[in-house]
Amino acid sequence: MTDDLRDTLDRVGDRFNLGEYEIDAYLAVLEHGELTASDIADRTDIPQPRVYDTVRSLSDRGLVELRESRPMKIVAVDPDDAFGDLRSSFAEMVDELEARYTAPTRETEAVSLVKSRSTILRYLEEVIENAEYELAVSLTPGLLRRFRDELAAKVAAGVSVELLVTPASNAPDPAEFDYLEVATIARARRGITTPVLAVGDGEYSVYATQDALRDDRERYGVIFNRSALGFLVSGFFGTVLWTTAETLAADGEERPFPxxxxxxxxxxxxxxxxxxxxxxxxxxxxxxxxxxxxxxxxxxxxxxxxxxxxxxxxxxxxxxxxxxxxxxxxxxxxxxxxxxxxxxxxxxxx
Incomplete structure (x- = not known):
């Protein structure tokens, strides 16, 4: 690997290694131009005590400016200024990486542990997209927004989708969000202890703590590639999570048989x-x-x-x-x- 490519990778990695809280805070500040820490807590799922660490991380990456007033103000940096230096080098880096790329063989292990947020999200997307007739998912409100189109496509294709949104306090209001566009039945469950998971056709499944999706290196996700193991996640979803959640919406008798x-x-x-x-x-x-x-x-x-x-x-x-x-x-x-x-x-x- 050339020194220039390595330097570019280092810079891109540092700039884009954002956790879920950092992404939510950054998008909120970008949308409004300037916010206080309380404003960010009100507009996102970020707990108030975590806001300051989150915005300081964004400031360290040059994505926002912190104005030490009372209260402190978080000001968006023009994305053209924040990312402009990466545009040309990023395109060149992708070309070089593509030239070095060798397609991997399909993962065959029955169980795989992953810690990267991006890897967990990639597997979540894969489970959702590959489900042919039955899908069970437990998602945060942020992940629901992220995978809304994929879930809607599954419902439109006749796949049975059981959707659990957690924490319930942050779930979109059924009066404002069309849950039946993305699920056959949707429920909400209290607490941040509820894991994020997806099970497709009772076989291929992903399980992760919510902390793992915030790039907590002490947490992890588990990928199950066997039906016998996918059943364990499906059973946990059905008997532990689903039965302790409140219904948001259900299509009842609308789905056709068989x-x-x-x-x-x-x-x-x-x-x-x-x-x-x-x-x-x-x-x-x-x-x-x-x-x-x-x-x-x-x-x-x-x-x-x-x-x-x-x-x-x-x-x-x-x-x-x-x-x-x-x-x-x-x-x-x-x-x-x-x-x-x-x-x-x-x-x-x-």
Whole structure:
């Protein structure tokens, strides 16, 4: 690597290594030109005690000026002045880096730990974009805004999207934000302790603390590339997070059938919403006694569900008798349901 390229990388890295708080504060100051620390706290999700450290970090990078008045004022620096010296060198750097680039092979590890905020965000985006029929996400209000278009595209494509927004105190007002544009059902949960996560089709998943997305080097994100492990994140989302959140919006009966599920809980909840109506199921899974792969097709004749979501199962009437379908790692039912399709009139195609 040439010295010039290394110098450019150093400068770009220093200038752009911004955490979530720094980005929120910088955008707020840019929009208004000049703000106090209290103004920034009011307009962002940044706790008041963290504002001063955040704006001093921005000042060190030359992105804002601090005027030591009472109260202290944070003044935006013209972006042309703040970033002008990087424009030409950045373009040259990208050309040199592209010339050196060798495409990596796809990550195959079952579990990967990542600490970079940008890497966690990249995996979140990848899980969202790759979901084909079912998506569960827990996002901060800032991340909801960031991934709004991607989530809306999934809803438009017929993907079932369960959205959890945290902390609830900062969630957009349902009267002003169209949650059903980005989710099948949306809930809000109190507290900054709720993790950020995404699970696509019950398999590929990402889990991270909110601190990890603020570039806290002591925190991390976890990437799960196996369905058996993705189930753990999905189960945690459904039984711990989702059940302790308040509903913001739900589309109820608007989604058409047949519907495809990776989660038995979501399948059972949908069937229960149409109490008394006739449904049919097609299920791919494993016999819990032998481990053999099985396919079950027939009429849904019963469901079991408790509000804590710790119990959820379907009973399907097949040509050879009734079969009880459970979720991943089922033990009390006959079959571990891995992919479930619910439809009307006849068993739907898998």
């Amino acid at each position: 519907r495809r599920y990776a989660s038995i809980r979501r399948a059972v909840k949908d069937v229960r919403e149409f109490d008394g109506e006739e449904f049919y199921a097609s299920v791919e899974g494993r016999d819990i006694e032998t481990g053999e792969e099985v396919t079950v097709r027939g009429k849904v004749v019963d469901v079991a569900f408790v509000d804590t979501e710790e119990v959820a199962s379907l009973v399907v009437e097949t040509e050879t008798g009734r079969v009880e379908i459970g979720g991943r790692v089922a033990a009390l039912e006959d079959v571990e349901g891995q992919e479930i399709v619910i439809g009307r009139g006849e068993p739907p195609a898998l």
